[in-house]
Amino acid sequence: MSDDKLKPLREQIDAIDAQILDLLNQRARVAQQVGHVKAETNAPVFRPEREAQVLGSVAARNPGPLHSGDVRTIFREIMSACRALERRVTVAYLGPVGTFSEQAVYQQFGHAVEGMPCASIDEVFRAAEAGTADFGVVPVENSSEGAINRTLDLLLQTTLSISGELSIPVHHSLMTKSGSMDGIKRICAHSQALAQCQVWLNQHYPNIERQAVASNGEAARIASDDPTAAAIAGEIAGQKYNLGVVQAHVQDDPHNRTRFAVVGRMQPTPSGKDQTSLVLAVPNRAGAVHNLLAPLAEHGVSMTRFESRPARIGTWEYYFYVDVEGHAREEHVAKALAALKQNAAFFKVLGSYPFSQ
Structure with a gap:
């Protein structure tokens, strides 16, 4: 009887599918x-x-x-x-396969791209700078552990521009080749992932060595080869390396997210809903930071992010990484940026790009 009811509905779906295909x-x-x-x-x-x-x-x-x-x-x-x-776009990312960076690539570009896994964030930048890849996708900050400092340093130095951003939920799983912790002598993960899971690890496996590796994908690869190693990584990495999940969602913050930036040679035009990223430095005098940022309020530009990073030149000086709403080509933003540039000891626009959707 149910087949009699389902048959006409399935015929409708088949007809609609044919229309969709056309x-x-x-x-x-x-x-x-x-x-x-x-x-x-x-x-x-x-x-x-x-x-x-x-x-x-x-x-x-x-x-x-x-x-x-x-x-x-x-x-x-x-x-x-x-x-x-x-043409298939080539996108470099922090590899190997199975990392959250790879997931970010597909979330931003879709799956009809050529992914290029790289051994380090430095290599991602080099691939995009050399033209080996059209774009690179790099982690910028994590909601639990803050900024990815190496990315910030490279954004300061590179000739590339940020052309996009996205934020993805980061759910870590503890995985092994056998699916159990029997015989496990070390737990491998990226240093950020170990930090994001340290409370849970302290409660459950305080006496097992923790080893920081280049990426969570690399941790999964190690665990697939070594029965005495466990990995903290995303479940996609576990599936790619045929690992068993010992415990899912071991991150300390259930709302853990990582923000990624897309870097490349192109500079997007205004989309109608954009933000602009900057790096600034100020003269070392009282009130300098307040005076530097005053043009934003004067021109009605909202600041959405403010991150400091030591200049690493041997003195107590800092670079400030700032995100503001709007595109650099919009009149009120352009005026604010011109005033910022006049007040700053160092000024660099990292890019104007659409807000993550």
Whole structure:
């Protein structure tokens, strides 16, 4: 009886799927035409501001019952597949495969890209600077442990610009080759992951050695080869390296998130919902920081992030990493930045890019 009721509904789904397939290929053909026009003008394949506008638009127009986040995911993959008809974008990230950095790549670009795992954050920057990769994805800060200092240092030095950002939930699992802790002599993870799980580890395995490695993906690879090693990593890494989960969600903060930046040569135009990242330094005198930032309030520009980092030149001086709302090409932001530059001992725009969706 149930089959009699399901048959017409399944026929409807089959008919709708055929329509969706036709529309997807219509979209792909138009995307190919866009690619031809871009090729004539040497325009970039990936335009983060345009894709941000599309994702924002479909989410705003979504009547349900699909969740808007799911709609954005679907359309991101559609755009990724259509973009790949022009050319597959190559994206460098902190590897090996299975890291949260790899997850961030696919969340930003979709799966129709060439991922390039790198052994260090330095190598990610080098690949993008040399043109071996079109973009790099690097961690910037964690909600529990704060800034990723090496990334901040490299952003100060690089000729690349930030062209996008995203934030992803970071859920750590304790995993081993056997799925148990029998015979385990060390627990491997990135130093940030060990810090994010230290309370839990102190409670459950205080006497097992903790070893910091280049990435959580590398920890998973080590655990897959060494039955005496455990790894703290995401479950995707565990699946790729065929590990068993001893305990899921071992991070101390259940709302743990990491923010990533996309770096590359391109500089996005305004999308309508952007932010601008800066590095500033001030003369060493009383009230200098307050005076430096005063133009933001004067021109109605909101500051969303303020992070200090030692200048590492042997004196008590600091660089300030600042995020403000708006694009550097918007008039009120441009005026504020011009005033900041006049007051600053050091001034660098790291990039203007769409807010993460």
